[in-house]
Amino acid sequence: MNIQNEANKKSWSYRAYEFWIKNTGLPHEVAIDMKKQPEKYLRRHLEFLSEVSGKKIINLLGSNGKKAIPLAILGVEVTIVDISEEKLYLEISK
Numbered sequence: 001m002n003i004q005n006e007a008n009k010k011s012w013s014y015r016a017y018e019f020w021i022k023n024t025g026l027p028h029e030v031a032i033d034m035k036k037q038p039e040k041y042l043r044r045h046l047e048f049l050s051e052v053s054g055k056k057i058i059n060l061l062g063s064n065g066k067k068a069i070p071l072a073i074l075g076v077e078v079t080i081v082d083i084s085e086e087k088l089y090l091e092i093s094k
Contacts, residue, residue: 059081
């Protein structure tokens with residue numbers, strides 16, 4: 001990996017979990033809420049997607065699952081592709 005790529009990866013990962021907690025809440029609390037009201041987490045996107053059930057969607061740089069999990073709850077086959085090696089390819093399905 002070249003120096004620029006390494007710097008980008010480090011910046012992308014810096015305090016990501018802390019940011020998530022501060023802006024979204026604790027993961028187990030968010031998961032409960034996502035199950036109850038998945039549309040809330042997709043409110044800015046659903047108007048562009050129309051009916052999502054049964055679709056296959058790729059979620060670029062979506063390692064935290066903030067969009068992929070609610071989509072999967074709604075019946076989408078979601079593939080997440082992320083910059084971090086640990087999460088390079090993660091498939092979430094119904």
